[in-house]
Structures are given as C-alpha cells and as structure tokens.
Amino acid sequence: MTRLRHPSALDVRVEIRGELPHEDAEYARAQALETAAALGPGTRLLRIRLTRALHPSVTRPVLAQADVDLDGAGPVRVQLATRAAREAVDLALGTLAGRAARLREQGDIGFAAVHESVYRPQYAARPLAERRIARRKAVVLARRTPEQAARELLALDRRFHLFTDAATGRDGLVRRCPLSGAVEPWPTGADDGRPDGLAEAARRLWLTGAPFVPYAEAEAAAPAGDGGGSGGGVGRTRVLYRRYDGHYGLITPVAQAR
Structure with missing residues (x-):
C-alpha cells in the first residue's frame, strides 16, 4: 500500500x-x-x-x-x-x-x-467456505431526521445508512431500493422481520445475495470481539454487509463515550 x-x-x-x-x-x-x-x-x-x-x-x-x-x-x-x-x-x-x-x-x-451507475463496483465471487468478517466497525450514530439521513446516504454514495432518529432516539436505517435506486426507510421496530443474531443474518445474506442485512442481537449474546463494547444496548440494529472483496463487514452501534 x-x-x-x-x-x-x-x-x-x-x-x-x-x-x-x-x-x-x-x-x-x-x-x-x-x-x-x-x-x-x-x-x-x-x-x-x-x-x-x-x-x-x-x-x-x-x-x-x-x-x-x-x-x-x-x-x-x-x-x-x-x-x-x-x-x-x-x-x-x-x-x-x-x-x-x-x-x-x-x-x-x-x-x-439516485440510480445505480454502470460503474458500480462488483462483488468478487468468493466461495462461501472462504468468506469471513474482514472488518468490524463500532460507531456512534449521529442524530438525524430520516430526510437528513437520506441526503447523507446519497452524498456518501452508500447502499445503506445507519443513524439515530432525532425524534424517537431509536436506531434508524435508510437504503437505496434495489429496483428503482430511490432512497427509502428500512423499518426497525420490534416486528420488522430482522434476523435474530449474527448467524441468521449471515445465512440470510448468503441466501438472498442482498448487499446488506440489518439484524438485532442482545449485547450479552454478542460474539466476542465484535466491537460492541459497553453501552451497545439490547436489541440495537447491527448491519452485516457484503464487501467488494467477497468477504463481509459488520457495523455495530455503540453509546458515546463519556
């Protein structure tokens, strides 16, 4: 490098x-x-x-x-x-x-x-047995309205954007719709259909071929070394996503350090 x-x-x-x-x-x-x-x-x-x-x-x-x-x-x-x-x-x-x-x-x-570019980076077709979580990132989520989060998603050229909803104080997520490219909110309530735990999220990511899967996992049950740290919260929204090298990345929200 x-x-x-x-x-x-x-x-x-x-x-x-x-x-x-x-x-x-x-x-x-x-x-x-x-x-x-x-x-x-x-x-x-x-x-x-x-x-x-x-x-x-x-x-x-x-x-x-x-x-x-x-x-x-x-x-x-x-x-x-x-x-x-x-x-x-x-x-x-x-x-x-x-x-x-x-x-x-x-x-x-x-x-x-808004629309996907023909120059969008490609995912390497790495065999499932070789895939691993190559990057684990613990982040303090910024407080945003969904509209602000949508503008940031486009400005940062991302497929999804995780934030803290300024009105409710809960985790929020916006994404690019895979069909139209338009930005839309991802429901993050108790019955939003998120996988329960990292293993189920990885399974769904593999089965669907989606670019990312948000999931919920209690802090006490989190895998060692995933970056959750103290204050990660029970049931907070984590995101397992595909990297262009064929491996996975993991984003874990954490409380702001005092």
Whole structure:
C-alpha cells in the first residue's frame, strides 16, 4: 500500500492498494490537485484511493474511491470501478466534482445519484467456505431526521445508512431500493422481520445475495470481539454487509463515550 501526500496548502492524499504502476499514482495525484483547486475555497481535504482487485471473477478490477470534505456542506464520496486506473481516476474525480457542486448549490445531491451507475463496483465471487468478517466497525450514530439521513446516504454514495432518529432516539436505517435506486426507510421496530443474531443474518445474506442485512442481537449474546463494547444496548440494529472483496463487514452501534 502506497500513500502520497502533496506538500501544499491543499490537503490532497492518494492511496494505492494492490499492483498499480507508480505512474498511475502520480497521475491520480495530479488530477486530484487539479480537482481540489477547481472546487475552490472551503475544500478542506480531498482523497482518492485506488485498489486493484486480483479475483478472476471481477471484470472491472480497478476500484476508485474519491471523497472530499467541504466547509459548510459536509463530506461527499464516490465509489466506482473500471478496467483501467486512469479511467477510474477521471470518472471518480469528475463525478465527485459534479456532486460537490450540486451539494453546495442546492443542499443535496438530488436525483443525480439516485440510480445505480454502470460503474458500480462488483462483488468478487468468493466461495462461501472462504468468506469471513474482514472488518468490524463500532460507531456512534449521529442524530438525524430520516430526510437528513437520506441526503447523507446519497452524498456518501452508500447502499445503506445507519443513524439515530432525532425524534424517537431509536436506531434508524435508510437504503437505496434495489429496483428503482430511490432512497427509502428500512423499518426497525420490534416486528420488522430482522434476523435474530449474527448467524441468521449471515445465512440470510448468503441466501438472498442482498448487499446488506440489518439484524438485532442482545449485547450479552454478542460474539466476542465484535466491537460492541459497553453501552451497545439490547436489541440495537447491527448491519452485516457484503464487501467488494467477497468477504463481509459488520457495523455495530455503540453509546458515546463519556
């Protein structure tokens, strides 16, 4: 893994994972600097990460993730995959700039990010016996209205977004509808049909091929080392999701540290 940081007033960072030529890293850095400069004042940090997948089932092996933090507007992120590194850089940074401008001008990404892109990264077809939870993340959920959470989901280019409902104080979740791409709330009440426990969630994820499955699990019954920690809460909404490398990730909400 290679990281490049440009020594200038603009905070621009490039990260390379996998086997990519050094010239591609330099190209990414030059294009990122140009994009950051074009975004103008209030651009605090711009990052681009290039990852080359080695799994033979992936036909567009270069994954580009670009994100920027804008004063007064918040973060914007783009993820896409192509066959070549420079194509991925150009598409990711161009899309990022367009969405950042829209966010600044209108306050949200809007319809521009609703539909699934043809450059959506692919999931590696990893055999079930090889899959594991490759990343466990404990998060303090931000208090948001469902409308705010939906805007953040689009701005961050995610398939789902977990938050604390500002009105009820309960866990909330919004997702992109797999058919239309529109953002919709996921019910998180007592009878929402969530799997009971991690094992059942993994089974459902495998059977359905869905990108993620939310589930409930009492803290006392949580698997060791899952990041729950103290204050995870009984019956809180956790999310098991598919990673593009064919493994799984796990998100666990925790109480804010005192």
